[in-house]
Amino acid sequence: xxxxxxxxxxxxxxxxxxxVATSAMIASLAAEGYDTVSAPFGxxxxxxxxxxxxxxxxxADLAKYTDLHVFAQAYPDRFYQMGMAEQxxxxxxxxxxxxxxxxxxxxxxxxxxxxxYDFICMAIAEENLPVKIICGLPGLTTGYGPSHQATEDLAxxxxxxxxxxxxxxxxxxxxxxxxxxxxxxxPVYARLxxxxxxxxxxxxxxxxxxxxGRAQMIRDGSDVLVVSSxxxxxxxxxxxELLAADGVDVGVLHVPTIKPLDTQTILEQAAKGRLxxxxxxHSEIGGLGExxxxxxxxxxxxxxxxxxALPDAFLEAGALPTLHKMYGLxxxxxxxxxRGWL
Amino acid sequence: xxxxxxxxxxxxxxxxxxxxxxxxxxxxxxVQGQGYVGQALGVADVLAVSYxxxxxxQPEDPEWDGxxxxxxxxxxxxxxxxxxxxxxxxxxxxxxxxxxMDDSRMPMSGMASYTPxxxxxxxxxxxxxxxxxxxxxxxxxxxxxxxxxxxMSDGELGExxxxxxxxxxxxxxxxxxxxxxxFNNQQADGPSRDALAVGPEAPKWRAxxxxxxxxxxNDLTALTAAFDAARxxxxxxPRVIICNTKMCKGIPxxxxxxxxxxxxxxxxxxxxxxTILDEEMPL
Ligand SMILES: Cc1ncc(C[n+]2csc(CCOP(=O)(O)OP(=O)(O)O)c2C)c(N)n1
Ligand SMILES: [Mg+2]
Numbered sequence: 167x168x169x170x171x172x173x174x175x176x177x178x179x180x181x182x183x184x185x186v187a188t189s190a191m192i193a194s195l196a197a198e199g200y201d202t203v204s205a206p207f208g209x210x211x212x213x214x215x216x217x218x219x220x221x222x223x224x225x226a227d228l229a230k231y232t233d234l235h236v237f238a239q240a241y242p243d244r245f246y247q248m249g250m251a252e253q254x255x256x257x258x259x260x261x262x263x264x265x266x267x268x269x270x271x272x273x274x275x276x277x278x279x280x281x282x283y284d285f286i287c288m289a290i291a292e293e294n295l296p297v298k299i300i301c302g303l304p305g306l307t308t309g310y311g312p313s314h315q316a317t318e319d320l321a322x323x324x325x326x327x328x329x330x331x332x333x334x335x336x337x338x339x340x341x342x343x344x345x346x347x348x349x350x351x352x353p354v355y356a357r358l359x360x361x362x363x364x365x366x367x368x369x370x371x372x373x374x375x376x377x378x379g380r381a382q383m384i385r386d387g388s389d390v391l392v393v394s395s396x397x398x399x400x401x402x403x404x405x406x407e408l409l410a411a412d413g414v415d416v417g418v419l420h421v422p423t424i425k426p427l428d429t430q431t432i433l434e435q436a437a438k439g440r441l442x443x444x445x446x447x448h449s450e451i452g453g454l455g456e457x458x459x460x461x462x463x464x465x466x467x468x469x470x471x472x473x474x475a476l477p478d479a480f481l482e483a484g485a486l487p488t489l490h491k492m493y494g495l496x497x498x499x500x501x502x503x504x505r506g507w508l
Numbered sequence: 509x510x511x512x513x514x515x516x517x518x519x520x521x522x523x524x525x526x527x528x529x530x531x532x533x534x535x536x537x538x539v540q541g542q543g544y545v546g547q548a549l550g551v552a553d554v555l556a557v558s559y560x561x562x563x564x565x566q567p568e569d570p571e572w573d574g575x576x577x578x579x580x581x582x583x584x585x586x587x588x589x590x591x592x593x594x595x596x597x598x599x600x601x602x603x604x605x606x607x608x609m610d611d612s613r614m615p616m617s618g619m620a621s622y623t624p625x626x627x628x629x630x631x632x633x634x635x636x637x638x639x640x641x642x643x644x645x646x647x648x649x650x651x652x653x654x655x656x657x658x659x660m661s662d663g664e665l666g667e668x669x670x671x672x673x674x675x676x677x678x679x680x681x682x683x684x685x686x687x688x689x690x691f692n693n694q695q696a697d698g699p700s701r702d703a704l705a706v707g708p709e710a711p712k713w714r715a716x717x718x719x720x721x722x723x724x725x726n727d728l729t730a731l732t733a734a735f736d737a738a739r740x741x742x743x744x745x746p747r748v749i750i751c752n753t754k755m756c757k758g759i760p761x762x763x764x765x766x767x768x769x770x771x772x773x774x775x776x777x778x779x780x781x782x783t784i785l786d787e788e789m790p791l
Contacts, residue, residue, distance in 0.1 A: 227697050484611070
């Protein structure tokens with residue numbers, strides 16, 4: 167422990183004047199005014215399972231917290247409670263895949279990426295088995311501290327050959343990803359948005375449809391291009407509204423497939439001479455920002471590049487809105503940063 | 509018999525200590541309006557016996573080298589340990605209303621870097637027993653006579669890492685290691701016995717070479733005897749006390765709830781729970 171950390175540990179505190187509750191709920195992240203959909207992943211899985219008997223669901227004691235309980239209720243015979251054993255969750259999913267099933271395995275992103283990595287690597291990815299790993303609390307979406315904050319899951323998984331990586335923005339992405347994952351013959355890691363999930367993308371682009379492997383412009387803009395994934399696309403769109411009021415025209419390119427990266431679309435959009443800002447709910451190391459930077463450098467396309475991401479640090483515990491502000495993931499911070507970079 | 513026990517410092521009964529732990533946990537729960545209160549109420553008796561009968565520590569010096577180590581493997585039980593640490597005088601009582609707040613020393617999930625008396629960072633379950641093995645090896649290598657206590661949950665019995673540590677503790681004859689399992693038959697998705705913890709528990713641990721006891725974890729007399737037996741056993745082997753506890757123990761209207769892992773308590777129910785407790789304050 168550093169001297170500063172030790173000093174902090176032994177400094178008495180007094181209660182803050184305003185009470186903010188620590189929250190694990192994703193819906194509390196949505197800005198005011200978005201409609202929400204309840205358990206989009208769970209319901210989409212039930213719909214897919216209706217016509218595809220290969221689909222089974224497994225969890226490591228987190229069905230209720232990953233919306234898999236919806237599937238478990240609809241198809242109790244196709245649901246396996248593995249107990250709190252994430253390594254087994256992955257091995258057993260691999261075994262089911264060997265026997266022709268398409269397992270959807272759920273846990274939290276931290277436990278899949280940290281504890282179960284070797285089991286995902288060797289039992290699933292190396293054999294290119296169609297196991298779909300669906301993980302809650304991606305990035306900074308809980309105030310419980312580093313044990314639950316998956317700030318490096320994309321970095322960990324991007325290094326894994328064969329694995330497709332998805333980072334949905336909203337309820338539309340989440341629901342439409344399910345049939346796309348089933349259609350894709352290989353392993354997938356998807357960040358999960360659970361509970362009441364906001365509908366964001368269709369508000370800005372009514373005909374939006376998730377397409378595996380494709381990045382899509384959600385909003386055009388002549389001054390700035392934000393390249394974002396996950397909930398940061400929502401934040402980018404909200405920030406774009408704020409900036410529009412100041413006469414700054416911001417385009418938003420949503421990249422829900424982190425791997426394989428849609429380099430063609432990114433390069434096309436990056437070549438238009440705008441300030442390019444990447445925005446991700448992930449550490450600044452090894453996520454979308456670095457993936458985009460690499461793609462640009464390889465192609466010799468070099469717009470002014472800035473990154474919005476979480477710092478390379480173990481993050482604090484606390485209330486989620488406080489933490490998003492502290493680490494610059496909230497809408498106001500994004501708008502302010504972009505203004506400063508122009 | 510082991511010498512110095514913490515209760516020698518005070519004539520306050522263990523029942524009163526357990527009551528104090530429950531009360532403080534409820535007060536903290538009320539601050540956040542949520543929390544793992546069911547666990548705290550259930551494990552309060554185990555913590556009372558740990559801190560006020562079994563363990564050696566110095567409240568004014570939480571890092572005193574002669575202390576028995578107490579590892580909270582289950583980070584989500586932090587609310588319970590904070591209550592015990594306050595009861596023990598290691599944390600100040602006036603920080604109760606900072607629980608789970610921004611910049612608090614008492615975050616919802618227990619972390620060593622935040623809280624005096626919190627030996628390890630929990631939250632990712634299945635870590636405690638392995639760390640306890642290392643600490644027990646280390647203390648023995650240094651010639652210390654301290655015990656290492658590891659408090660874990662029935663859910664953690666599902667993690668493979670737990671059983672690696674179980675075997676290692678036997679291999680290394682760690683007689684200074686005492687594992688406490690809070691067996692409340694609850695996990696996130698439902699009863700533990702429906703997940704991976706299909707019994708029988710004590711015979712399983714015995715088969716792995718441990719001195720194993722199974723007790724009613726809400727019976728202070730039984731707990732005291734079990735802790736004494738665990739500390740006094742002369743065998744060159746690790747010890748486990750499987751404590752069968754009841755979630756939400758002491759607050760009947762909460763005990764009856766079906767979902768107790770993250771028990772829902774409505775705003776007006778906190779006062780009701782505290783009133784019930786206050787009516788039963790032991791001497
Ligand atoms: C490695 C790991 N997997 C999953 C979780 C999520 N989780 C938190 S508490 C919990 C239940 C564990 O069982 P137990 O501790 O017996 O629960 P309780 O008695 O508190 O209801 C789970 C699955 C976790 N914290 N760590
Ligand atoms: Mg339990």
